[in-house]
Amino acid sequence: MDASVDLAHRAQLVRALARRIDQSLVRKVPLLVGDDTWRGPLAVTVQDRLFDVQVRLDNTLGQLYDVARALEAAAAAAAVREAGGIR
Amino acid sequence: MTTGFLGFDPERLDALLRLLDNVGSEADRWRSTEPAGEIALHHLRTGIANLLELRREIRRVLRSGVLQRTFPVALLAPVPGLALPRRWQVATTAPRTPSDLVAHAEVLLVEILARLSPAGLRSSWQELLEPLRAIAAGNDDAATALIGGLGPDGLAFLLERLHAADLPGADLLPDGGTRAVAHAVTVLVGRHLSRTGIDTAPWDAALAALAGHVLARVVSSAELPDPTLARLTRTLFERPPATGAVTGGEGPTDIDRAALALSRRPAAARAVLGSLDAAARWRLLAEPTHGGIPALLRTLADRGPSAAPAAAHALPQWIDTARAAPEAPREDNRAALGDVFGAWIDELVGSTIGIGNWPARSSAELHEALSLVARSAEGAHALTAWLTAITLEVAQRGIATAESVGPEWASSLRLAGLAAEHVTSAVVAGRVAWATARAEERATLVWLIEAVVACPIHAVTAPARAVPGVSMAVGWLGDRTVEWLSSRLAEGLGAAPADEPARIRAEVEIEREVAHLVLVSVVLAAAGAPAALRAAVRSAPSRTEVAAIAHRWRDDPSAIRALAALDHYLAGWASCDRRICR
Numbered sequence: 001m002d003a004s005v006d007l008a009h010r011a012q013l014v015r016a017l018a019r020r021i022d023q024s025l026v027r028k029v030p031l032l033v034g035d036d037t038w039r040g041p042l043a044v045t046v047q048d049r050l051f052d053v054q055v056r057l058d059n060t061l062g063q064l065y066d067v068a069r070a071l072e073a074a075a076a077a078a079a080v081r082e083a084g085g086i087r
Numbered sequence: 088m089t090t091g092f093l094g095f096d097p098e099r100l101d102a103l104l105r106l107l108d109n110v111g112s113e114a115d116r117w118r119s120t121e122p123a124g125e126i127a128l129h130h131l132r133t134g135i136a137n138l139l140e141l142r143r144e145i146r147r148v149l150r151s152g153v154l155q156r157t158f159p160v161a162l163l164a165p166v167p168g169l170a171l172p173r174r175w176q177v178a179t180t181a182p183r184t185p186s187d188l189v190a191h192a193e194v195l196l197v198e199i200l201a202r203l204s205p206a207g208l209r210s211s212w213q214e215l216l217e218p219l220r221a222i223a224a225g226n227d228d229a230a231t232a233l234i235g236g237l238g239p240d241g242l243a244f245l246l247e248r249l250h251a252a253d254l255p256g257a258d259l260l261p262d263g264g265t266r267a268v269a270h271a272v273t274v275l276v277g278r279h280l281s282r283t284g285i286d287t288a289p290w291d292a293a294l295a296a297l298a299g300h301v302l303a304r305v306v307s308s309a310e311l312p313d314p315t316l317a318r319l320t321r322t323l324f325e326r327p328p329a330t331g332a333v334t335g336g337e338g339p340t341d342i343d344r345a346a347l348a349l350s351r352r353p354a355a356a357r358a359v360l361g362s363l364d365a366a367a368r369w370r371l372l373a374e375p376t377h378g379g380i381p382a383l384l385r386t387l388a389d390r391g392p393s394a395a396p397a398a399a400h401a402l403p404q405w406i407d408t409a410r411a412a413p414e415a416p417r418e419d420n421r422a423a424l425g426d427v428f429g430a431w432i433d434e435l436v437g438s439t440i441g442i443g444n445w446p447a448r449s450s451a452e453l454h455e456a457l458s459l460v461a462r463s464a465e466g467a468h469a470l471t472a473w474l475t476a477i478t479l480e481v482a483q484r485g486i487a488t489a490e491s492v493g494p495e496w497a498s499s500l501r502l503a504g505l506a507a508e509h510v511t512s513a514v515v516a517g518r519v520a521w522a523t524a525r526a527e528e529r530a531t532l533v534w535l536i537e538a539v540v541a542c543p544i545h546a547v548t549a550p551a552r553a554v555p556g557v558s559m560a561v562g563w564l565g566d567r568t569v570e571w572l573s574s575r576l577a578e579g580l581g582a583a584p585a586d587e588p589a590r591i592r593a594e595v596e597i598e599r600e601v602a603h604l605v606l607v608s609v610v611l612a613a614a615g616a617p618a619a620l621r622a623a624v625r626s627a628p629s630r631t632e633v634a635a636i637a638h639r640w641r642d643d644p645s646a647i648r649a650l651a652a653l654d655h656y657l658a659g660w661a662s663c664d665r666r667i668c669r
Contacts, residue, residue, distance in 0.1 A: 013124070014121050017124045021127060021131055024114065025110045026110045026113075026131065029106060032102055037095060037096050037103060042144065042148060045141065045144075049138060053134030053137060053138060054134075056133075057130065061127070067121070
């Protein structure tokens with residue numbers, strides 16, 4: 001398999017994982033822990049903890065998309081090389 | 088101790104827990120061959136693990152019993168028109184007082200109200216309207232469900248809100264919620280609190296907090312049966328709210344309003360009046376009133392087959408309380424008690440009721456009680472009316488000359504003898520207008536004292552005081568009483584100012600004569616004068632005529648001792664006159 005294809009496939013897998021994570025059930029938790037559901041000390045704790053989790057997930061997703069973009073860039077460069085370089 | 092939650096939507100919270108159950112298993116299924124993916128999944132699972140720890144904490148809180156009770160948050164809406172989330176519950180630890188709950192709920196509401204649009208409140212309140220309508224229609228099961236769901240604090244809070252008329256939509260209920268309230272409280276008292284073994288203390292506190300509101304609006308529509316009404320008012324009288332419910336100021340207090348409501352239901356009123364503890368009795372007597380408490384007390388004077396025994400049981404307690412209360416009874420309350428006393432003892436005349444708890448009491452106690460009653464004009468008039476009635480009875484039954492009386496008459500006449508002093512005192516003080524009294528009322532004192540003194544009761548009540556002559560009168564009434572009659576009556580009735588019109592002075596002189604003639608009758612009766620002599624003296628218009636009658640009897644052996652006593656008294660009379668004239 002060409003390196004460019006392999007890199008592009010890996011980029012697609014990373015993006016797919018990022019989308020899956022971004023659409024996972026844990027991303028829906030904030031919809032149910034707001035003030036419409038409860039108020040009180042434990043509710044605040046859960047909201048704070050969930051906020052940390054979401055921030056961490058956002059960072060993770062950002063890193064995944066960075067990785068995907070890097071892989072896509074590498075795939076593009078590989079494809080150029082495989083085509084004989086830039087004329 | 089924290090509840091973990093202040094308030095929550097049970098459906099949304101349940102959905103959250105189910106979601107968290109699935110979050111972990113979902114992440115466990117994912118794999119990644121990319122190092123970055125592995126790192127991302129590690130972060131994801133770490134975060135989820137943190138959340139799942141909290142899921143366990145949430146479940147622990149829900150299972151731990153910390154949430155002892157929850158309240159539909161719509162019940163706690165403090166301001167009309169504010170919207171609250173549907174289905175919300177407010178959690179609280181137990182036990183909590185209503186004020187704790189209110190403070191707790193207000194903290195919650197302050198937090199959430201700023202975040203809410205005013206769209207949803209009417210729909211949330213509608214959820215309560217339906218069961219309340221059912222309750223208003225007499226549905227006991229709906230009322231029981233509401234009571235069980237809310238508990239004492241919640242029910243009190245709901246009813247207060249209904250009566251404060253600040254719940255939106257309450258106007259959609261029959262009578263603005265009054266009927267629902269009445270039925271809910273009726274079911275509460277009749278079905279719930281009547282169960283044996285139930286701890287009624289929390290309910291008593293709640294009932295006391297809302298009884299004023301309930302009674303002020305509900306009883307007028309006769310929605311409460313007697314037992315419910317009695318329970319509410321008794322609770323209120325014995326456990327008045329510390330703050331808040333008593334209106335104070337110029338208007339009637341909750342207690343006064345409740346007393347007025349209760350007075351319209353005499354049977355329940357007598358039951359309550361007979362069951363209150365001493366603290367509640369003196370609190371009522373000292374309570375400022377706009378007429379409610381006197382009206383309530385006067386129910387003890389109602390006639391009827393069940394009324395007199397209840398009064399005989401309750402009234403001595405009330406009189407005692409009025410004597411010994413830490414705070415002086417309010418004048419209108421005391422006057423009502425005087426009226427009741429007069430009406431009640433009137434019931435004794437010619438009846439077989441006897442005199443209740445009085446015979447066991449000492450003369451000193453009775454004197455104090457009668458003094459209390461006679462201190463007000465109403466009480467003094469009541470006593471006079473009774474004395475008139477009993478005197479007529481005495482005359483009709485021939486007790487004035489009879490040698491035997493039944494035990495109920497013994498008690499009544501003993502009380503009458505004691506009352507005579509206080510009535511006469513009221514006459515002198517102007518609380519009973521002797522000068523304007525009817526002839527039979529003036530004659531009352533003559534008849535009464537003569538009857539009492541002649542009655543062999545004195546031999547029972549004062550067996551050691553068998554003294555001859557004038558002192559014989561003292562045998563029953565006591566030295567102090569006779570001296571008081573002779574001096575105070577003369578002073579009070581004889582001291583007509585010189586600048587008064589001649590007509591007034593003449594009337595005063597007549598009254599002095601009447602007063603002294605009363606004592607002449609007393610003396611003759613006490614000294615064992617023949618009935619014919621006493622009857623003749625009783626009809627004498629003046630002391631001159633008395634002297635003439637005495638002269639006609641001077642050779643009659645049966646009158647010798649009486650005439651000696653009369654001479655003794657007339658000498659004292661003259662002395663008294665000289666003293667007064669100075």
